Amino acid sequence: xxxxxxxxxxxxxxxxxxxxxxxxxxxxxxxxxxxxxxxxxxxxxxxxxxxxxxxxxxxxxxxxxxxxxxxxxxxxxxxxxxxxxxxxxxxxxxxxxxxxxxxxxxxxxxxxxxxxxxxxxxxxxxxxxxxxxxxxxxxxxxxxxxxxxxxxxxxxxxxxxxxxxxxxxxxxxxxxxxxxxxxxxxxxxxxxxxxxxxxxxxxxxxxxxxxxxxxxxxxxxxxxxxxxxxxxxxxxxxxxxxxxxxxxxxxxxxxxx
Amino acid sequence: xxxxxxxxxxxxxxxxxxxxxxxxxxxxxxxxxxxxxxxxxxxxxxxxxxxxxxxxxxxxxxxxxxxxxxxxxxxxxxxxxxxxxxxxxxxxxxxxxxxxxxxxxxxxxxxxxxxxxxxxxxxxxxxxxxxxxxxxxxxxxxxxxxxxxxxxxxxx
Amino acid sequence: xxxxxxxxxxxxxxxxxxxxxxxxxxxxxxxxxxxxxxxxxxxxxxxxxxxxxxxxxxxxxxxxxxxxxxxxxxxxxxxxxxxxxxxxxxxxxxxxxxxxxxxxxxxxxxx
Numbered sequence: 001x002x003x004x005x006x007x008x009x010x011x012x013x014x015x016x017x018x019x020x021x022x023x024x025x026x027x028x029x030x031x032x033x034x035x036x037x038x039x040x041x042x043x044x045x046x047x048x049x050x051x052x053x054x055x056x057x058x059x060x061x062x063x064x065x066x067x068x069x070x071x072x073x074x075x076x077x078x079x080x081x082x083x084x085x086x087x088x089x090x091x092x093x094x095x096x097x098x099x100x101x102x103x104x105x106x107x108x109x110x111x112x113x114x115x116x117x118x119x120x121x122x123x124x125x126x127x128x129x130x131x132x133x134x135x136x137x138x139x140x141x142x143x144x145x146x147x148x149x150x151x152x153x154x155x156x157x158x159x160x161x162x163x164x165x166x167x168x169x170x171x172x173x174x175x176x177x178x179x180x181x182x183x184x185x186x187x188x189x190x191x192x193x194x195x196x197x198x199x200x201x202x203x204x205x206x207x208x209x210x211x212x213x214x215x216x217x218x219x220x221x222x223x224x225x226x227x228x229x230x231x232x233x234x235x236x237x238x239x240x241x242x243x244x245x246x247x248x249x250x251x252x253x254x255x256x257x
Numbered sequence: 258x259x260x261x262x263x264x265x266x267x268x269x270x271x272x273x274x275x276x277x278x279x280x281x282x283x284x285x286x287x288x289x290x291x292x293x294x295x296x297x298x299x300x301x302x303x304x305x306x307x308x309x310x311x312x313x314x315x316x317x318x319x320x321x322x323x324x325x326x327x328x329x330x331x332x333x334x335x336x337x338x339x340x341x342x343x344x345x346x347x348x349x350x351x352x353x354x355x356x357x358x359x360x361x362x363x364x365x366x367x368x369x370x371x372x373x374x375x376x377x378x379x380x381x382x383x384x385x386x387x388x389x390x391x392x393x394x395x396x397x398x399x400x401x402x403x404x405x406x407x408x409x410x411x412x413x
Numbered sequence: 414x415x416x417x418x419x420x421x422x423x424x425x426x427x428x429x430x431x432x433x434x435x436x437x438x439x440x441x442x443x444x445x446x447x448x449x450x451x452x453x454x455x456x457x458x459x460x461x462x463x464x465x466x467x468x469x470x471x472x473x474x475x476x477x478x479x480x481x482x483x484x485x486x487x488x489x490x491x492x493x494x495x496x497x498x499x500x501x502x503x504x505x506x507x508x509x510x511x512x513x514x515x516x517x518x519x520x521x522x523x524x
Binding site: 043 | 418419424437441485489491
Binding site for chain 2: 433447448460470474476477478479480483484485486489490491493496497
């Protein structure tokens with residue numbers, strides 16, 4: 001990349017949110033209905049059904065509930081509360097990390113967080129909480145409190161050559177402005193229901209993606225070093241963003257632009 | 258999207274304020290002729306054999322007016338027809354007027370379908386018309402079209 | 414080559430004889446246009462797309478589709494079906510590299 005294009009881009013960043021957010025460029029209700037229909041025929045449904053068989057072969061719902069120390073009936077509400085502090089892990093973990101724990105407990109090969117199998121199983125596991133509300137509790141224990149604090153710091157940490165943070169595009173005072181044709185979303189809104197609708201199918205990538213992998217794609221685009229999946233900082237970021245959508249309905253797989 | 262084209266079109270927007278959607282994506286697509294390259298005119302005459310095509314309110318083509326990205330554009334075609342042996346829709350063709358190969362799908366229906374409808378999702382290389390050409394059992398051709406503006410979204 | 418994953422959905426889920434239902438068929442497929450370049454090598458990626466989909470009811474062809482690389486990745490093919498009784502819906506999908514997949518769905522009307 002030449003210096004010139006970089007400076008052009010920087011000028012544009014400065015222009016972000018100026019007067020070209022015309023109403024005529026927004027999606028009409030009819031257009032939105034057409035895209036909403038994608039939820040009913042979500043390509044990610046195929047991965048979900050694969051995830052069900054993979055998860056069944058790995059540990060199954062009953063085995064998983066037993067491992068986590070909850071009844072099978074309580075599983076949906078329990079899953080709706082992730083990320084959460086898990087005693088046996090002695091840390092705050094994501095759903096994907098509990099699948100790794102499950103594999104270890106069964107003496108099976110532990111799937112990598114980046115693997116397609118992990119995506120499919122996490123999608124299936126989270127789908128058990130469909131219809132529940134995002135119920136993560138950041139005040140549940142000191143560990144969650146600490147992760148919330150760290151997550152906020154990660155969200156606001158300016159990094160990379162351009163000094164961008166998550167907050168650069170997703171702070172509350174910039175919501176609704178535009179990055180090219182895209183209205184910057186309110187991560188906490190009911191309409192977006194962001195955390196509750198991941199894993200989701202991303203139309204621009206034509207693939208199903210986990211929330212933390214989506215964070216990595218965002219970091220990549222902002223020219224930031226990617227925070228590794230499963231690291232304390234990444235889990236903290238998921239805690240922070242999930243907290244923005246507390247009480248929103250869970251419906252996976254979602255469909256995203 | 259490629260970072261290079263991301264910056265290029267980003268720059269174009271800064272300069273022009275209003276965005277020209279074809280920049281970037283469409284420009285790159287033009288460099289390579291696809292394996293099945295076919296123009297709209299050629300595809301139309303292959304379908305109709307040169308017969309007249311009438312734009313008709315009997316054919317409903319639903320597609321978004323503004324597509325947030327060109328990779329997944331939902332398209333649905335439905336045709337008013339009793340779908341009996343005597344009077345039914347034989348074919349529905351979905352064409353994207355400016356794609357390298359304009360053909361998206363050629364659908365051959367029968368009365369067993371009960372009603373004439375075809376839904377799919379298509380890729381659009383840029384802002385263009387989506388055209389539905391319908392062949393009726395009496396051999397006539399009806400059509401509908403809709404312009405879809407393909408925008409370039411945020412940061413990929 | 415990995416097997417092509419597919420999914421059939423009938424909408425609405427319950428239906429009776431005489432109803433017209435929607436049959437939505439999805440397949441996991443890259444639908445490569447043949448115009449994209451490999452990011453690392455710069456070489457063109459060969460076209461790879463589903464080029465034929467056939468819907469059969471009790472082994473009789475009811476709808477046939479010739480499809481092209483302009484369809485989205487993991488494409489959807491949706492048509493209607495008039496319910497005339499119980500039976501088997503079979504959907505055959507083939508791609509331009511000769512791979513094919515057959516998916517079946519029982520048609521079981523209520524009442």
